[in-house]
Amino acid sequence: MPKLNQIVAVEKGIKSRTAAAVTKIYHDLQKPALFAGLSRKYSPVDDEGEQFPPESTLVQNSVDNSLTGIADHLTKLFDVVATKERANTEASADVVVDGVTIVGDAPVPLLLFLEKQLVDLRTVVAKAPTLDPSEAWLPDENSRGWRTDPVQTTRTRKVPKTLVRYPATDKHPAQTEVYMVDEIVGHWATTKFSGALSPARREQLISRIDALADAVKRAREEANSHEAEQIRIGADVFSFLLAP
Known part of the structure; x- marks a missing residue:
């Protein structure tokens, strides 16, 4: 046959x-x-x-x-x-990754379906945003995401000052000049939050998808050898x- x-x-x-x-x-x-x-x-x-x-x-x-x-x-x-x-x-055949059966006794149509879905899923994960590597991120328990430590910055406003170029005399009025200076009026404490993936987590997910996709292909080849x-x-x- x-x-x-x-x-x-x-x-x-x-x-x-x-x-x-x-x-x-x-x-x-x-x-x-x-x-x-x-x-x-x-x-x-x-x-x-x-x-x-x-x-x-x-x-x-x-x-x-x-x-x-x-x-x-x-x-x-x-x-x-x-x-x-x-x-x-x-x-049919088993889908096995590292000795663990993920899907048992999978028929060929299911294996073909899984192959297509894993290709699409890999595309989604590969395009997912990752954390800005220029920031130091910490796990945020409240949002189940990430946060940075607060960074303090100052808020300033322009304040006019008067510069006396020549003091007044009995013959001439004083000569002055108005100039503006920055004056600190407050402080910002900024904490950044993110729901992105860490680069390591994204690579881990892609690696798992690839491993499962390879297992599905092997299972399909095995199932297709059925008489x-x-x-x-x-x-x-x-x-x-x-x-x-």
Whole structure:
């Protein structure tokens, strides 16, 4: 008996060839001239009349032949697909990572589903934000995230000051200039919070996803080595459909 992976390998080619053949037959069915014939003979009313050679057009195809052709192609495809799907329901394998069974007795369709989901999940995790490495982050129990230690900064305001360039005399008034200075009026204590992943945690998650994805692929290969019992349904389907 063939193995499931052998059936899967030939299925795509059979599907492609069948689609091309059935499409051609379908297009031919849209050409009425292929299914029409003609035969005519000319007889003058008397022996002296003009003679013409007989004319004929042969029927090039028949709908029955076309449908039989479609049936021949689809029968092979139906049998391959039926064999594959039956084997898919019987073939299974365990998904094992480091000796631990994560998913037991997983059938092939489930393994294919898991492969796709893990690819998508890896993309999500790989794009997840990570903590700013320029900051020193501490676990924050309240938010289950991260925080920094408070950093104190000052708040200032502009205050005018007067500079006396020349003091007043009995002959001249004082010459002064107003200028602005920054005066500390308070302090900010800033604590930063974050819900991002640490770079190490993100790498850990990606590593686990990759390990599980590899295990799923190994399980799929093992399941696909299952021997597939040949199932033949095409002949019965078209014996019913094309019965006289």
